[in-house]
Amino acid sequence: MSRPELVAPPEIYYGDVEAKKYTNNSRIQQIQADMTYRALELLNLPPDEPAFLLDIGCGSGLSGEILDEEGHLWAGLDIAPSMLEVALEREVEGDLFLQDIGQGIGFRPGSFDGAISIRRFDNTLRRSISVLQWLLNAETSHPTSSPPHRLTRFFTTLHAALKNPSRAVLQFYPTSDDQIQLITSIAQKAGFGGGIVVDYPNSKKARKVFLCLFVGGGGGAQQV
Amino acid sequence: MVRLITHNLLACHAKGCTSNNFPLQFQDVSIELRDADFNADFLRGFLPRLEWPALVGAARQLGDTSLPAEQPDMIDDEFLQKLHHVLLEIHVEEGAMVCPNCKHVYPISNGIPNMLLAEHEIG
Numbered sequence: 001m002s003r004p005e006l007v008a009p010p011e012i013y014y015g016d017v018e019a020k021k022y023t024n025n026s027r028i029q030q031i032q033a034d035m036t037y038r039a040l041e042l043l044n045l046p047p048d049e050p051a052f053l054l055d056i057g058c059g060s061g062l063s064g065e066i067l068d069e070e071g072h073l074w075a076g077l078d079i080a081p082s083m084l085e086v087a088l089e090r091e092v093e094g095d096l097f098l099q100d101i102g103q104g105i106g107f108r109p110g111s112f113d114g115a116i117s118i119r120r121f122d123n124t125l126r127r128s129i130s131v132l133q134w135l136l137n138a139e140t141s142h143p144t145s146s147p148p149h150r151l152t153r154f155f156t157t158l159h160a161a162l163k164n165p166s167r168a169v170l171q172f173y174p175t176s177d178d179q180i181q182l183i184t185s186i187a188q189k190a191g192f193g194g195g196i197v198v199d200y201p202n203s204k205k206a207r208k209v210f211l212c213l214f215v216g217g218g219g220g221a222q223q224v
Numbered sequence: 225m226v227r228l229i230t231h232n233l234l235a236c237h238a239k240g241c242t243s244n245n246f247p248l249q250f251q252d253v254s255i256e257l258r259d260a261d262f263n264a265d266f267l268r269g270f271l272p273r274l275e276w277p278a279l280v281g282a283a284r285q286l287g288d289t290s291l292p293a294e295q296p297d298m299i300d301d302e303f304l305q306k307l308h309h310v311l312l313e314i315h316v317e318e319g320a321m322v323c324p325n326c327k328h329v330y331p332i333s334n335g336i337p338n339m340l341l342a343e344h345e346i347g
């Protein structure tokens with residue numbers, strides 16, 4: 001079975017039916033919630049302070065709901081209008097934007113206390129998809145659409161939009177060491193420190209990979 | 225929903241548009257008011273991040289004149305309540321945001337701004 005990011009760009013892939021199916025599946029909601037809690041842990045925010053966070057690839061707002069519960073405010077970006085429609089129907093608290101992060105994002109310097117990006121599961125193909133994988137997907141021959149260009153614009157503008165110090169935690173599913181190398185080297189050029197965090201490295205099923213990026217020292221008290 | 229909290233952070237990201245690209249100007253907007261939970265700690269923490277004149281200008285564009293032109297030195301509860309309303313309870317549902325520099329129009333439909341750029345606008 002092919003990975004969905006190789007099948008079509010997300011704005012084509014997520015039809016209305018798909019988006020609703022995804023959001024109403026309780027197992028998916030649980031996994032999404034667990035990953036969001038873990039991402040929050042890795043963000044290492046100052047304790048008991050409400051933060052203003054960016055959810056990259058917010059989808060229907062499943063992660064956003066956790067951010068609400070934890071007392072944070074957030075803005076969410078997604079390229080799939082049908083997912084954002086579901087988020088509206090569910091009356092999430094965050095501000096939503098239709099955006100292709102491969103084009104770069106337009107926020108003033110230091111706008112956010114942190115950023116998260118959690119995979120979305122695809123119901124039909126039964127595979128999870130992350131924002132970083134979408135960035136690696138070059139769907140046209142135009143030079144501005146090459147994966148390195150898209151990654152560079154994303155990381156450069158994300159770095160600028162984050163407070164110093166702070167962190168961005170992006171969960172993804174790398175397919176090769178070369179892919180990790182490409183992503184981390186472009187993130188470094190954009191000014192980020194940090195690296196890859198792997199949970200349950202020895203379990204094929206439970207294994208989770210997070211790109212944990214630091215602006216400045218990364219903030220917080222303890223190391224990851 | 226576009227609320228003024230995020231509008232105050234948004235700048236145009238079209239290719240080459242790096243100066244005078246903030247704040248985006250509202251055009252033909254319709255708004256809705258919705259109650260939000262008041263959180264004084266959050267507001268105090270967020271205050272230094274705001275571009276005050278841009279916030280006051282945007283609020284006036286949306287018909288709210290409750291904020292003073294200059295950010296007050298004394299941050300009391302009455303002021304925080306006003307700030308709370310302006311930042312978090314005014315929702316722009318329809319209309320557009322226009323870049324003051326390159327004039328790119330970011331349409332807002334059903335509360336969601338479309339930030340997508342055309343191929344020639346991508347940096």
Ligand SMILES: [Zn+2]
Pocket residue numbers: 236237238241245323324325326327328
């Ligand atoms: Zn512009």
